[in-house]
Amino acid sequence: MSRIWLVAIIFLTSVCIVRGQGVPDTPHPKREFRGVWVATVANIDWPSRPGLSTERQKEELLRILDEHHKSGINAIMFQVRPASDAFYGKGRELWSRFITGKQGKAPNPYYDPLEFTIEEAHKRGMEVHAWFNPYRASTTLNPADIGPDHVTKQHPQWFFTYAGRKLFNPGIPEVRDYIVQVVLDVVRNYDIDGVHFDDYFYPYPEKNQVIQDREEFRKYGQGFVNIGDWRRHNVDTLIHELSVKIHASKKFVKFGISPFGIWRNKGQDPEGSESAGLDSYGTIYADARKWVREGWLDYINPQIYFPFFLRVAPYEKLVDWWSNNTYGKHLYIGHAAYRAIEKRGGWNDWKQIPDQIRFARQNPRVQGSVFFSSRSVTLNYAGIQDSLRNNFYHYPALPPQMLWLDDVPPQAPLNLQASASLGKVSLKWEEPIKARDGETAYGYVIYRFASTETVNTQDASKIIRVMYENTPSFTDEGVNAGSYYYVVTALDRLKNESQPSNNVLVSVPHSN
Numbered sequence: 001m002s003r004i005w006l007v008a009i010i011f012l013t014s015v016c017i018v019r020g021q022g023v024p025d026t027p028h029p030k031r032e033f034r035g036v037w038v039a040t041v042a043n044i045d046w047p048s049r050p051g052l053s054t055e056r057q058k059e060e061l062l063r064i065l066d067e068h069h070k071s072g073i074n075a076i077m078f079q080v081r082p083a084s085d086a087f088y089g090k091g092r093e094l095w096s097r098f099i100t101g102k103q104g105k106a107p108n109p110y111y112d113p114l115e116f117t118i119e120e121a122h123k124r125g126m127e128v129h130a131w132f133n134p135y136r137a138s139t140t141l142n143p144a145d146i147g148p149d150h151v152t153k154q155h156p157q158w159f160f161t162y163a164g165r166k167l168f169n170p171g172i173p174e175v176r177d178y179i180v181q182v183v184l185d186v187v188r189n190y191d192i193d194g195v196h197f198d199d200y201f202y203p204y205p206e207k208n209q210v211i212q213d214r215e216e217f218r219k220y221g222q223g224f225v226n227i228g229d230w231r232r233h234n235v236d237t238l239i240h241e242l243s244v245k246i247h248a249s250k251k252f253v254k255f256g257i258s259p260f261g262i263w264r265n266k267g268q269d270p271e272g273s274e275s276a277g278l279d280s281y282g283t284i285y286a287d288a289r290k291w292v293r294e295g296w297l298d299y300i301n302p303q304i305y306f307p308f309f310l311r312v313a314p315y316e317k318l319v320d321w322w323s324n325n326t327y328g329k330h331l332y333i334g335h336a337a338y339r340a341i342e343k344r345g346g347w348n349d350w351k352q353i354p355d356q357i358r359f360a361r362q363n364p365r366v367q368g369s370v371f372f373s374s375r376s377v378t379l380n381y382a383g384i385q386d387s388l389r390n391n392f393y394h395y396p397a398l399p400p401q402m403l404w405l406d407d408v409p410p411q412a413p414l415n416l417q418a419s420a421s422l423g424k425v426s427l428k429w430e431e432p433i434k435a436r437d438g439e440t441a442y443g444y445v446i447y448r449f450a451s452t453e454t455v456n457t458q459d460a461s462k463i464i465r466v467m468y469e470n471t472p473s474f475t476d477e478g479v480n481a482g483s484y485y486y487v488v489t490a491l492d493r494l495k496n497e498s499q500p501s502n503n504v505l506v507s508v509p510h511s512n
Contacts (some may be wrong), residue, residue, distance in 0.1 A: 030360075030460045032397040033299070033332045033368025035075035036068055036377055041082035041139065043098050045374040050101035054109050057099070061113070062120060067378045071385055072393025074466075077131045077196050077258075077370060080114050080186065080298040084137040084151055084168070088114035091185035094147050104147035118191050125443075127399060129194035129256065130186050133181050134238065136200055137166040151178070160212040162203045170202065170234040171216040174217065179193050179239055182415030187249045194254035195246055199303055201286040203234050204278075212332065231285035244297040251494040253403060256299035258334055259288035260304060261318050263325070273321035279313040293327050298402055300326060301370055305336035307346020308355065315356055323365035330367045330400055333360045337371040340382035346484070350382040357392050367400040395460045398445070399495045406438040409496040413444065413488045418506040423508055425476040425486065432498060433489050443468040443492035445497065448476065451483035457500050464492075481510040 004351035039045045046064060047057045068076070085103060089112045094104040107113070118128045137152050137159055138145070146152060152159055152166050158175050159166045168175045185194055202211065214298065217227050224230035239257070246255050260280040262270035267281060280286040291297050302322050306313040322331055340353050360366045365440045371377050377385050392459070401407075411432035420427050425445065434440050446465040449455050456462070465474060468491075476486075485505055490498040 028395045028460045029456055030398055031367075031400045033330065033370070033399055034073050034393055034397060035074060035077055035129070035301075035332065035368065035370035036073050036374050036483065037370065037372045038064060038079060038374045039082075039372075040079040040096065041133070047099065050098055054107050054111055057107070058116065059110070061117060063509065064374055065117075065120050065124055065126070067385075068374070069126065071377065072389040072396060073126060073388075074399060075127040075129060075193075075370070077118065077129045078117050079131040079133070079242065081182065082095055082136070083139050083165075088112055088186065088190065089300055090189035091182065093182060102147075103145065104149060114186070114190055114192075117307075119248065122191075122468040125396070127193035127468075127469055128142065129196040130190070130192045130253070131196040132183060132186075133200050134197055135168040135170060135202075137168055139165055141165065143239055162211060163206040163209050167203060169216055170238065170284070171213050171220050171230065173220070173493035176234070176238045176241065179282070180245060184245060184249060185334040187246055192253060194256060194298075195242070196301075197257045197259045199258055199284070199286070201280075202231055203286045205283055228282065228285060231486070232281070232287050236286055236287060239291050240294070240296050245431070247405075254298040254402065254405070256297055256330075256332075257288060257291065257302055258301040258303055259286055260289045262300045262313060263321075272326050274317040275313045275321075277344055277389050289325050290406040292325065292329050295327070295329070295404075297329060297489060298405065298471060299330035299332055299367075301332040301334050301407060303336075303372070304356075305334065305339060305372075305511055307349075309353055310346060317361055319363065319366065321361075326365060328404075330402065331365060332368040332370050333366060335369055335371050337376035337381055338373060338385050340376065340384055340435060341421045342439075352382055353382060354387045354392070357387075361392060367418065376454045396463045396466055397460055397492075398466065398497065401496055403495055406492065406494040406496060407436070408435050408439070408492075410435050410441055410490040410492045410498045412499045413441065413490050413501040416483055416486065416488055416501040416504050418504040418508045420479075420508045422509055422511055423479055423486070424479065425479055425508060426473070427461065427476070427486055427504075428473040429488055429501060431470065431472050435492070441470050441472075441498075442493045443470065443491040444474070445489045445491060446474050446476070447487045447489075447500075448479075449487075451485060451505060453485070455485055455487055455503055457487060457489060457497075478484040479508050481508050483507045 086093045095106050097103040148408050160169050169347040208215040221230040243255055246253055262275050262277050262279045264279045264281045265275050266272045292300050304318045306315050308315045336495045413432050414430040432441055446468045447462045448464045485503050489500050
């Protein structure tokens with residue numbers, strides 16, 4: 001073989017490995033964060049339009065949850081505050097116009113969409129992360145779209161206008177206090193699993209638009225020569241205070257942020273990424289790397305909405321950079337499912353998203369993926385939903401553990417018993433005794449093994465049910481005739497898993 005051919009083969013092999021091609025899929029992980037954003041702003045994902053009946057809204061939401069459950073998704077990032085409004089009733093802000101068509105008008109017959117989502121998602125073994133847009137106060141300046149009691153009317157001095165919308169001014173201390181209380185309303189009043197922010201902090205640059213905060217800089221910016229440093233400080237202050245108060249309110253509520261995919265470019269900072277695109281540090285004043293380094297976040301979920309080898313923002317370089325800058329906290333990669341059918345460079349290849357998942361999975365410092373947005377997945381753009389169901393998420397996975405929040409597993413369930421009838425096995429057990437941190441079971445994991453198999457609870461393919469409810473019974477339906485071992489483990493609120501219960505062997509009879 002000539003040296004030229006050898007070099008060519010090595011080069012092509014390295015490209016395939018970078019893309020995730022030519023490398024076997026990694027074994028199905030027992031733990032992996034598998035999220036999807038359900039966007040409510042402008043009715044992107046749900047509800048399909050404002051003013052639907054309560055029954056229709058619930059039907060649509062259940063369909064979304066069922067479809068994602070079938071696809072192996074285990075976390076819903078549910079947008080509860082798209083524009084200083086609410087998709088929930090137990091708070092201080094007005095009902096969103098994207099629900100009923102009029103800001104401040106509650107669903108009729110009344111129900112609470114966030115409460116409903118939590119209950120139904122937990123039934124399906126999925127976490128709910130309440131997704132807030134912290135600073136957007138309106139998506140329009142049309143007076144007809146803003147209720148008379150909206151915060152922009154109550155405190156007009158808190159806002160500036162930019163690109164046709166109202167935005168909170170993060171430099172005002174009262175603004176930060178207000179936003180913290182809005183978030184804590186949800187933390188305290190709802191059984192959420194996490195608080196989630198997206199990438200909107202100070203506004204993205206728009207032509208002929210200027211952020212009107214010079215007066216606040218003069219008033220509150222003592223000690224800052226540079227207005228950019230002051231703006232970053234304002235955002236940092238909010239993130240730090242929220243971190244402290246969220247975890248003080250409920251230790252099990254996770255706090256995560258999904259920043260723009262580029263922190264800083266190497267050309268701007270030697271510690272930046274090998275990229276040359278817009279950076280969040282200098283344009284929207286979001287120092288996401290600092291938030292993780294200081295331990296304020298439990299996970300970082302950068303929106304790496306770019307294809308492989310894009311010159312200004314190469315997916316592979318950005319994944320590697322973030323994985324080297326998470327300081328021991330979790331890293332979930334944000335994938336642009338909505339771009340998967342775009343007819344332009346990189347996205348012409350329908351293997352782009354599957355290859356991105358493969359590439360991320362090969363990095364041990366990446367704990368999962370989140371897809372934007374729900375509708376793009378359920379509409380199966382570029383076959384994404386098929387890829388999840390038939391390959392990547394074919395078997396269930398538990399969320400990754402966050403041992404800095406809780407490292408004490410629950411005790412094992414007791415006295416597992418089983419009885420079989422045609423096509424069905426009924427299980428019951430006793431709740432575990434309290435662990436040393438005082439917790440008992442928050443939920444359970446049910447495993448089934450053929451009688452000829454070794455019982456191994458690290459094998460995700462043997463999970464038949466993840467339950468986020470303390471109900472010590474389960475019925476396994478549609479079981480083929482044969483003999484099976486069953487095992488149950490307990491989960492605590494942060495999804496630490498117990499040792500297995502006793503094994504039970506049961507025989508399902510053949511039909512006559």
